[in-house]
Amino acid sequence: MIAEGAFVEVLFPTSEHPRQPGLRHICYCLGVRPPIALVAYTTSVPWPADMPLPFGVRIFSLAEAEALNQRRAFRLHLNRQARIPLTEKWFPGLGAANQGVIAVASSRLRQELLDLAIELEKRHRQTVERLGP
Amino acid sequence: MPRTLTRTSASASGRKVPITLRIDEARYRKLALLAEAENRTPTNYAETALLRDMAAKEEVSRAITMLVAPEAAGLVAGALERSEGESDDRYAARSQLFDRLFAIPDSDA
Numbered sequence: 001m002i003a004e005g006a007f008v009e010v011l012f013p014t015s016e017h018p019r020q021p022g023l024r025h026i027c028y029c030l031g032v033r034p035p036i037a038l039v040a041y042t043t044s045v046p047w048p049a050d051m052p053l054p055f056g057v058r059i060f061s062l063a064e065a066e067a068l069n070q071r072r073a074f075r076l077h078l079n080r081q082a083r084i085p086l087t088e089k090w091f092p093g094l095g096a097a098n099q100g101v102i103a104v105a106s107s108r109l110r111q112e113l114l115d116l117a118i119e120l121e122k123r124h125r126q127t128v129e130r131l132g133p
Numbered sequence: 134m135p136r137t138l139t140r141t142s143a144s145a146s147g148r149k150v151p152i153t154l155r156i157d158e159a160r161y162r163k164l165a166l167l168a169e170a171e172n173r174t175p176t177n178y179a180e181t182a183l184l185r186d187m188a189a190k191e192e193v194s195r196a197i198t199m200l201v202a203p204e205a206a207g208l209v210a211g212a213l214e215r216s217e218g219e220s221d222d223r224y225a226a227r228s229q230l231f232d233r234l235f236a237i238p239d240s241d242a
Contacts, residue, residue, distance in 0.1 A: 114230075
């Protein structure tokens with residue numbers, strides 16, 4: 001089910017259309033506050049070579065990806081999150097038996113990602129305090 | 134001779150502004166092939182690549198990008214669902230994190 005640790009299919013909004021369901025992506029669910037889920041974006045599209053990876057991006061090797069039922073190595077962008085309602089409009093597989101969940105992170109991985117998210121939020125707050133929202 | 138693509142880009146108001154891009158023939162042929170592989174027009178491919186690059190640069194400049202679905206903005210979120218076997222300390226830390234993350238406004242608002 002869709003809960004912390006689930007890798008789930010989401011129509012994650014795109015930069016072009018941030019207010020509507022976008023392309024089908026596998027996202028990582030940080031948790032659920034009913035009726036809203038907080039998910040982070042994943043992608044296998046190459047990152048621009050001349051740009052350093054921002055803090056909060058976790059790279060998954062092909063072996064790690066395969067262990068999570070994914071065919072390609074990918075990046076999890078904890079720094080790119082969406083608060084979306086738990087509806088089929090955003091979770092196309094919600095009506096299926098597995099609710100569109102393709103894998104569930106181990107407790108160790110969940111803890112690693114939680115620690116990363118806590119540090120990321122701290123940095124976000126410091127940036128806002130320094131530069132404004 | 135360079136090929137020209139005319140494209141419209143969204144401004145802050147949502148209005149599209151046409152721009153002209155000039156590239157040489159060889160690059161245009163590569164662009165056309167790449168676009169065809171994704172069932173896109175060369176113009177749409179160029180726009181998507183540009184937007185992706187701009188989004189990546191924006192992402193580097195801020196710690197968290199938060200997108201909020203319009204329907205979610207008007208909803209009152211309940212208590213954080215507890216994970217199976219989660220300790221009280223961990224749940225408290227995660228609840229505090231969620232309070233803060235849910236307070237982050239929509240980055241594109």
